[in-house]
Amino acid sequence: MLANGSVRCDLCHHRCVIAEGGVGLCKVRRNENRTITLPYYGRASALSVDPVEKKPLYHFLPGTYTYSIGYVGCNLWCPFCQNYAISQSVDAQTQRVTPESIVRSALDSGCPSVSHTYSEPLVHAEFVIESMKAAKAAGLRSVLVTNGCARSPAADEVLSACDAVNVDIKAWDPEMYRSELGGDLELVKDFITRAFRNGVHVEATTLVIPGKNDDDDQIDGIASFLSSLSPDLPLHISAYRPVYRYTIPATTASTIERLVGVAARHLGYVYAGNVWGETSTTTCRVCGATLVGRRGYSVDASGLDGNLCSHCGAPAPFFAPR
Ligand code: SF4
Ligand code: SF4
Incomplete structure (x- = not known):
């Protein structure tokens, strides 16, 4: 005090x-x-059943659905927030949920996981941790979709209860993080590093905004950092569309394609996101067989046998227990 x-x-x-x-x-x-x-403890602004690929997580329980819960509020103020109605205000309509009701709903809808997503779950860390523990006790996995701006011990506590994270790396420019978004790039890097070292499945997303973070150096920095943890960490490079306070024109498909190429110098699994008609294939690095094919959210994971290639049996970097 x-x-x-x-x-x-x-x-x-x-x-x-x-x-x-x-x-x-x-x-x-x-x-x-x-x-x-x-x-706002236990107040959900959104409850939905989503493909896990929508989080986006491409290497975690591929082809499954995840029971998704959103909250209100956020500790950042991104001018391009797609969920600004629930992240920048606490006045959104909410409904009461409990860790037990979330587990019940996830089981009833046949989802093997629960995702804490949409706004920023970490500012509700206490409820998220309780829900993750309840999910684990019921045999469900837990996913966190986050800006990664949380300090320890809270960060470690959430991560110890969590199975997978998708963390936004919004730029590779500490000043832009601080002045435009209210974030802290060093803390994001620390959060991702802690998640990885704690054995949590990690994927990252960068929303590419023309004139803000679309130069090669930014994506090179992000990819190089992830690769220093593991070149197998998937990175999603997503196209921005004008929303909330930004009127900058949308990112072109050719920009995304170029930046996917930049990131692929460091990382083995780089995916384009928010691009019309998007398809992607993950292949076995040993025999070249298709492990997972994706067209939008339609996913064929029949090339995987657990986390092995079903063709040659080589290990594949997926969280996909049999
Ligand atoms: S320090 Fe605490 S109260 Fe302040 S923005 Fe972060 S989570 Fe919210
Ligand atoms: S961190 Fe995410 S939820 Fe929060 S303002 Fe930024 S985009 Fe929105």
Whole structure:
């Protein structure tokens, strides 16, 4: 506790000092009676059954659906946020859920996993961790789709309960991260490194915005960093479309194609995203057989036998238990 009844939240890089009755920058963590409380604990802004490829996760339980839950609020303020109605406001309509009700819904809908996604789940870390533990007890996997801006111990606690993450790496420019998005690139790198070292399945996504992060050096930096952990980490290079505060024209397919080529100098699995008519194939690096074919969200994973190539039996970098 600080002077005047203020408290500090250490969950993310902002380290907000919150006055009595006030909220932090994410709008969801409140100081009530000199204690941090979570008024939106267990409040879901969205519940949906999505292909796991939509997260996007291409090497995690391919071809399955994931029960997806969104919250309200975010600790960043990206001007291109596609989910700004729930990330930048806490006034969205919500419904009450519990870790147990989420597990029940996931099981009822035949999903092998639960995803915490859409807005920023990490600012609801306590609820997310409880839900992940309940999912694990029921034999379900847990996925986190995140901006990766959380400090430890919270980051480590979430990661220890989690099976897979997709982390946005929004740029390779610390200044853009800080001034335009309110984020912290070093913290994102640290989060990804912790996830990888904790044995969590890691994929990353970069939304390419013309004039902001579409030069080769940015993508080269991102891919090179991921490759320093493992050249097998999948990177999704996605096209932006104008939304929320950005009116910059959409990213062209040729830009995405060029940047996929840049990233592929470092990484074995680089995928284009948000491109019309998008298809992708992951092949066995030993025999060249198709492991997984994708056309949009239509997925054929029959080339995998668990995480082995069903043709030659070579190990494949997939989280796909039999
Ligand atoms: S999680 Fe929210 S309240 Fe806590 S430091 Fe980050 S922005 Fe501030
Ligand atoms: S981190 Fe994600 S949810 Fe938050 S503002 Fe940025 S794009 Fe939106």
